[in-house]
Amino acid sequence: MDEFNNINNASKEKETNEEKMNEVNQGYTEASITDEPVPFVEKEKPEKTIVKKQSVLSLWLSGLVGGLTVAVIGFLLLFNGVIPFQNEAISNNDTSEPTSSLIQTGTSEDDVSTDMLSNVGEAVVGVANIQDQSLWSESSDAGSGSGVVYKIEDERAFIVTNHHVIDGANSIEVILADGERVEAQLHGSDELTDLAVLSIDKAHVSTVATFGSSEDLVVGETAIAIGNPLGEEFAGTVTKGIISGVNRSLTVDSNQDGQADWTVDVLQTDAAINPGNSGGALINSQGEVIGINSMKIALESVEGIGFAIPIDEAQPIIEQLETEGEVNRPFIGISAVDFSTVPTEHVTRTLNLDPNEVTSGIVIAEVHPNSSAAEAGLETYDVITDIDGTAITNMMDLRQYLYQETNIGDTITVTFYRDGTQSTIDITLQGE
Template identity: 35%
Template sequence: MNSSIQKYWLIFAQAVTVMLAAVFIVATLKPEWLSESRVGSLASTTSFMESAYDGQLSPGSYHEAVKRSMPAVVNIFTSKANSKPKARKGSSPNSIDPLFNFFFGDQAPEKEPSSSLGSGVLVSPEGYILTNHHVISDADEIDVALSDARKVKAKVIGSDPETDIAVLKIEAKQLPTPITLGKVESVHVGDVVLAIGNPFGVGQTVTSGIVSALGRDHVGINTFENFIQTDAAINPGNSGGALIDTRGNLIGINTAIYSNNGGSMGIGFAIPVNLAKQVMESILANGSVTRGWIGVEPQNLSKELSESLGLPGNTVGVLLSGVLEGGPASRGGALPGDVLTALDNKPIKDVRDLLNQVAQINPGNQAKLTILRKGKQVELTAQIGKRPKPKQQTN
């Protein structure tokens, strides 16, 4: 009997020894086998609280507005083949790069083509796109990348540097649904807005903010200014992109930022949709924008200037420091030194106000000028002329 018990005990002890040896070997050579089994056992005994997705958007989400408008926002890539560098004054073209000339003769080396990027907004099923003039100015080639990753060539229909608006056209089948144009009258300070564009070329991006101010002028960016100011982040590459309301309607074309470092600092400017539409319609109808002009060089009235002219301290208007000989104002009888206080009985606040009021009058129409001359009010009539095109900058 005792021998049988000893025999079974010996078998048990040997089995335990073998199992412990096996565990030691596995723990040494394949420890993950043991950890995986432990993790598996923990997972099987652990429960989690998970929310049930009911298909509803998160409170305050602007997903529907973005979904509606984002396909109409395009990326714009422009390129320009730089001309040959000019020779220095008093030297021959050979002096540009002597080593190059040693191998290749008199021809000057071609510079690498420059490229830039921006954004645009598809506004019609015919393929018309609104963007900024500065995005496409002087470009030799313009490529438009659609939301479905297709790339197509674009041509410039017209451009207005004085408002920084340009109109492009693309030819492609199955274009995205154009964006819906909103009403500026429905936009108020404090409204939530979204900016859509291609900042820094990273791809289509949406940022949010509020309308910080309306009717911003005297910014010094364009000749004619009436900006929507927003703190929605606008960065390089966003130019020409869409500023939309929370319903997905276009309310502005993003155009510029105020920045000390090139990045967004919470002050961005967008051209209101009504001005962009007005410029676009004029370009589509006439190929350019026609504005009124009277041919004067106006100057804002300061307190010191008013005192030197002997004007009452509350005088509102602009000083005509120069009058173009033979121009509309000159033919109407205006003289240098006159103070223009009203145009068609509408008071003139400052130079920009005069510029905007005159620009809205069709060339050929008559306008009444109310001026102060030597302390006396004089009424003149001038036939509005056509505003000359701005001179293009040359390098």
């Protein structure tokens, strides 16, 4: 394993260099400024005007006649009602199209009832992550987020929140609208989908949120985020925006090792989502939950890009966490690193591969005892390149294929290289 540790350390150094290059390459766009001087244009001199003098009597007579004429014509026009308003926009009889300065900002169909918001808001609670800071200090809040009460059953009120909200907690408390704290039971949590299910005594709950559907959402629909941004002080905050994007895919580094672990499908919204909103509800204009707020892009140059887990994808996970405590997925039984992170000298010397022939895959670092991989005969340093004819270029590809395309008990065909020779092997999948 010492040789493999050398490979792993070298790969991490390579990742660090790539991260530095990515930071350098992240440019920005700014408006261009023209420095060219504006040419000076000399004004033309006005020509002299010759004014002929008139007598005082002729001037007085012409003014009197002109004034009487205007007065008579004005009276006749006003009497017959034919003088239009100068500002047509305020005319009660105006039937013209609105001008470009008069823009409708919404329709009655998009109105959001304050009573509806109040009812849904009561189903959104705070969630406090309680951790022991040291052996000599009392437990305290390590962080807080939000949660959504979605069901009452058998004396318990069930709440969905994010995995990262409760991760590492020694205990969890639900913070009600009146500030009361209630100890919560954790039923299950899933790191990949960033979902967790809690429950409290139903005596503390009077309102349950209604799940809607995220399948038919379109860009531009109303989206309202409800949660506790920045903690208890701003509990029950409501922010309104639109659905900015659907079917977005984001790569997530769940274990913070610098490598993408999973790709999540999310809804994008410009409704303000801040720290503490995580686990709260994203609802539509009918008050139905269409997503669970999860993350945002936090850069100084970025505004209004938040993401929520679509409720149609969240519901099956919520049900498994509630009843089984975990999401049971197909499992091979290996630990591995991406082939692309292995330096060339280790590819040729340790793996005995031609880097021009094999360019992607995953390198097995460990085969777990009594696993499917161990029973099938996979070994350390084997390089897996595809499963059932589907290319496996990295660990994320492996997880996505297993979790989305297979079931526990299925048999898959794995193509791999060992000491420079390509082979195939059949593996029957177990559950994690």
